[in-house]
Amino acid sequence: MADPRLRRELPTAGNAPGVEKRPLFYFDLGCPYAxxxxxxxxxxxxxxxxxxxxxxxxxxxxxxxxDWMSGPAELRLRHLSEIxxxxxxxxxxxxxxxxxxxxxxxxxxxxxxxxxxxRLVAFSLAAFRHAYAAGRSLASDETxxxxxxxxxxxxxxxxxxxxxxxxRARLERSTAEALAAGVxxxxxxxxxxxxxHGDDSLEAAASAIAA
Numbered sequence: 001m002a003d004p005r006l007r008r009e010l011p012t013a014g015n016a017p018g019v020e021k022r023p024l025f026y027f028d029l030g031c032p033y034a035x036x037x038x039x040x041x042x043x044x045x046x047x048x049x050x051x052x053x054x055x056x057x058x059x060x061x062x063x064x065x066x067d068w069m070s071g072p073a074e075l076r077l078r079h080l081s082e083i084x085x086x087x088x089x090x091x092x093x094x095x096x097x098x099x100x101x102x103x104x105x106x107x108x109x110x111x112x113x114x115x116x117x118x119r120l121v122a123f124s125l126a127a128f129r130h131a132y133a134a135g136r137s138l139a140s141d142e143t144x145x146x147x148x149x150x151x152x153x154x155x156x157x158x159x160x161x162x163x164x165x166x167x168r169a170r171l172e173r174s175t176a177e178a179l180a181a182g183v184x185x186x187x188x189x190x191x192x193x194x195x196x197h198g199d200d201s202l203e204a205a206a207s208a209i210a211a
Contacts, residue, residue, distance in 0.1 A: 023191040023209055025049035026178045027124070028056035029111060029138055030104035032083050032095075035128040037187040037199035039092050044202040046210045049189065051121050053111055053171055054178035056186055063184040069100045076100075086199065096135035106162055107138040107147075112171040113161030114153060122151035 025041050027034035042048050060067055068079050080097065087095050107127060114123035126147035130136045136143040141159065148158040161167050181190045185197040189205040196205035 020047075021192075022047050023049040023189050023205065024052050024181070026052050026054040026174075026181075026183050026186060026188045026190065028054060028059075028104070028186050029107050029124060029127050029131065030100075030102075031056050031186045032080075032100070032132055033199045034187040035132045036083065036086055036090065036092065037202060038125060038128050040090060040199075040202060041187075041189070045189070045206050051124060052178065053108060053115065053120070053174045054183060054186060054188075055105075055108060055171065055175045058175050058179065059183060059186055062179050065185075093129070093133040095132055098131050098135050098137045099139075102137055102139035104138040106141070107144055108171055109162040109167050110144045110148065110158055112174070113158060113164070113167045114148070114151065115174075116161075116167070116170060117153065119151040119153060123147050123153065126150035 023045060025037070027038060056067075068075050084095050087093075111120060111124055111127065114120050124147075127138065127143065130143050130146050131138050136146070138144075144162075145155045145158065148155060178188070178190075182195045183190065183197070184195075187197075187199055189196040189202065191205060191209050194208060196202070196208070
C-alpha cells in the first residue's frame with residue numbers, strides 16, 4: 001500500500017469549500033521536533049493532514065521565546081537527548097545530528113517550490129531524513145538536491161525556483177497563515193480553530209479530530 005504521506009498534494013492554500021476538511025500540519029525543516037512529528041503524523045491522525053511550511057524564526061519571534069538551538073550547551077544537550085529518547089521510543093531511524101545552527105532558508109524555499117508542484121510532502125520527508133537520519137546539512141545545496149531527486153524534481157528547476165519571487169511569497173504566506181491560526185511553536189497541528197503544539201501533542205490532536 002502506498003504511503004499516505006506521499007500522495008500528490010494540490011497546491012492550494014488550505015481547506016476549500018466542498019472538499020473534505022483536513023487538519024493542517026505546520027513545520028520547519030530546521031526543527032528536529034518537526035522531524036519526529038513528520039514521521040508519525042499521517043499514521044497518528046485519523047485524517048491525513050495538509051502539510052504547510054512555517055518559518056521557525058518568525059514563530060519564535062511571535063511567541064517571544066528564545067531558540068534553544070542557540071542557547072547554553074546544557075540546554076541544547078537536554079533537548080538533543082530528549083529528541084533521541086523520543087525517536088527510540090517511536091522506533092524511528094537512529095538520529096545522526098547535522099550542524100543545527102545553520103541558515104535553512106534555502107531548504108525552506110526549495111520546499112515551498114516543491115509545494116507549488118504538489119510535492120511538498122515527498123520533498124520534506126526526504127529532506128528531514130537526509131538531515132536527521134543521515135546527518136547532512138540543510139544549509140547545503142547538495143542536501144537540497146538529494147531531497148529534490150527523491151521526488152523527481154529537476155535540480156536546475158529547484159535551484160532556479162528557490163530564487164523566484166513567487167516561491168518566497170508562498171513561504172511567507174504560509175508562515176503568516178500559521179501565525180494567524182495561533183501557531184506559536186513548531187511542529188503544530190491546527191484543527192477547527194484549535195492548535196496542538198509539539199510532536200508530543202499528535203495523539204491529543206488525533207482525539208480532537210476523531211471526536
